[in-house]
Amino acid sequence: MASYKLIGKDFTAPDLVGKVTGKAKYAEDFRPAGMLFAKLLQSPMPHANVRKIDTRAALALKGVVAVLTADDVPKIDPPQEPMLTNEPLYAGEPILAVAAVDETTAAEAIERIKIDLQPLPFVVDPLETLRPGGPDPRLDGNVANRGLKLQTIKWTARDFAGVNQGKLPMGKPAEEWQYGDLDAGFKQAEFVLEEAFVTQAMSHHCMEPRTAMAYWQNGKLYLHASSQSVSFVVPYAAKLLGIDPAQLVFISENTGGGFGAKGTGYPQWGIPALLAKKTGRPVMMRVTRDEEYAFGRARPGYQGWVKIGFRKDGRITALDLYIIHSNGPYEGFPDFRNSALAASIVYQPMAMRWRGTSVLTNTPPRSPQRGPGDNQIAAALEPFIDKAARKLGIDRVAIRRINAPTNDGKIGPKQGPITSSYLPEALDKGAARFNWAKKQALSGQRKGSKAIGIGVGTAYHSAGRTGFDGLVVIKPDGKLYIHSGAGNLGTFSYAATSRTAAEVLGMPWERCEVVAGDTGKNVPWNSPQVGSNTSFTLTRTNYVAAMDAKKKLQEIASRALNGAPDDYDVGNGRVFLKSNPSEGLSFADAAARAIKLGGKYSGQELPKDLNPITARAAAALAGQGLVGVAKDTLPIKGLPAAFCAAFVQVEVDLETGHVEITECLEVADCGTVIHPKNLGNQLAGGAVQGFGFALTEKHVFDTKLGLAATKALGTAKPPTYLDVPLHMQWDAVNQPDRYNPVGVKGIGEPPMGAAAAAVLCAISDALGGINFNRVPVTCDMILNAAEKKPQSFKPFEVNV
């Protein structure tokens, strides 16, 4: 498809009017008759053993309908997170739930429950549990992650010898990999730096707390949830509740932000679902902001160490990375692994080693958060790249450019290929537009009490998946119905990717309808709305489904009229003879004929390689029109990779420590731009989250009690209008990816890491090259640095 009618053009997403009129429905906006409300009894302690629960007084209260405890819910395999627990592993973890006629009564019942809790040792700093004889975060281990067995690891006193002097303990890692000759790499380096660093955990603070409402009807569970994904979470939610996926109707038309925290499902969905089963009535579990800070997920922080060798021209010869990742008490997410992959692709080190351990702590459960690992490592390492540039006398954009991957870039221990990279072009485009060369003169300049700094940052995230299904229906009303199993967390990519089907079929957008947000509407098996993958993945699925529909249209036309299928083309709602466009069928006519023909044309016969969820959806639509359905088996070689380069200017007030970001430009390598206006919003929004990550957001825990102090928006400090530049700028390289039918790659995540890195680098620039080796860089740290005073935290201290 050379020139596009829809791809790359702005449009108004179908759900936008609902969002400005208040008609858009989120999980808490549904009111089935007889609905009960649930409240939770949460652990007041970071680690405890529930010895006894007495619910009699609660159940005796008028209006209380049911109590659900950990003994009533399906068992899970540790280290997976349970729905309810008898061994709470963080303060605020749900122990039991009550359903009552209203919330006040449910809360009252919670207060009447007598519970005997035995306090257990707890840990909030991962280093503490690795010490010999250190406390364990759970009875059955202190190390685990996805694909990393729950186990106990203790290091020796010798490993901790230099910890108070800033030397990271690096005992036996849980995982490691290496490629190339590390020693040879360091030997040929002109400059070798060795640095320790800390990135701190932070919450997601989605504006919509993870409220859920559930009811059962005719043996089916209807679950209204706050979810980034729709069809992808069906198997998870069904397994959580021990039901067949076909028994679940999952509804999430709108989700009030996710950022990774609501990506692939979470066990708390099960609480209203099981209470609804127990009571035979709908149950709404409104999740409060306070509860959201407990089980609403968080980004892992980590303590790390890196050694990097640079050639005279800035090329990285060797990179040695060690990460101790704070994972919360459960399976969490492998940010520690992702960090290494990101470093390997962004800097293309000639040799690299990674070692890491995912340590469990009695802090909120971790999940991916926008650029999980990729963005922490950008924030951690980019200031060191600047340090090397200064040492070697190289421009800071140039040193990134010389290391940046091209289409031949490689990733990870196996040095596998990527589908494309235009990071060098993004740096060039950004430097030109930002006036980087001219702005060099501003570095460190004073403006009253303020020092000016400029910075550049780069970040990466994988940007696509394959193997999912597409499903479209052309109905006798002449409309194209594009079924999408994607979620809707605010990226509008469910809509932008659906336009691929319209593009392939030459269908005017006004005559298309996107069917999404509810598995009851028969949506196909689609990727989760995570990991910057939707744009790449679902343009492919919509492409293959539309191509299938196109082929069927051509066949129907050739049967009905004359000639061979290939003699026909499609466009403007018609399938027509190429040689004589006036001869053809309308899509409405073709759809009616497809219904008559039956078989594959109307969805009565389906391809064998479809996921069961797609097959069920297509079977339910069979006979309603011409059904285009296919699995994405398009060719691909390499990992889809997206990049972003950010350029910022800051003013650092040396009297208050306040950092004002006065300018920010993001340049994306996201392949072909498919929806320009919305891309700009994504890039700017990612940058805003990067500002919070760089400057204000972190978990703070009372280390004596294991309780969080950052359980409010006011203390956890996500950025406001007044924390961002008045004008955000953005651009894109707009070079097509080689393995996507319309050339697009996802881009949700890298803008955050790039912006955070650029801000940190700009602060260092303003302060004459001082690096803090810690994220976020808060006002007090800047003041201490400006006044040459020691910082208020110990080396590697976290949660402070």
Next chain:
Amino acid sequence: MDTVDQVPNSELSVTRRSFIKGIIASGVTVSSVGYLFRGGEAAQVAGLPGAVERLVTLTVNGQKRPVDVIKQETLAMTLRYKLGLTGTKIGCDRAECGNCTVLIDDVPRYSCSVLTHTVRNAKITTIEGLAGASGKLHPVQKAFVDEHAPQCGFCTPGQIMSTVALLKTNPKPTRAQAAEALSGNLCRCGAYDYYLNAVMRAAEVS
């Protein structure tokens, strides 16, 4: 102040409290029972504490709306659970995020922190009250669509209400004044730049 933190606890509510008293010495509480909904069926269950409702008449979006409320009920809850106006979103229920912003006598207020009975004689406008009867979008709503300003949309009704209030008092704000006026409305998606574009467009056309 119109804060609602006095939901009465029952006389038996000390059981768990007393048990954990020793643990929670820092003043950090683990419970959030201050922000609760009582309504619907509960009103019919005699003897539930705090269930006494009084009929009040509110003026919402130009209509008189008689509604039974309890004394500690917040306007956000009345709007969402009794009047079916779910466009007003509750993001924090404690005056931090601004998602629940409505206009009370044209002044933007956090409806999570306004007691319903205190606004009986006021003019209340919610997001549902902006568009015309025919569904024609209010100029501010249209500007938000034209600029493709929202992302997840959860904070959008609040952003729009604050914008409507701003433009009533300052029809031609500077971008900086708009940022200041909307700074009580958080957006975690970080769509601030696009929202400001929308505010400036709305100011231009209205």
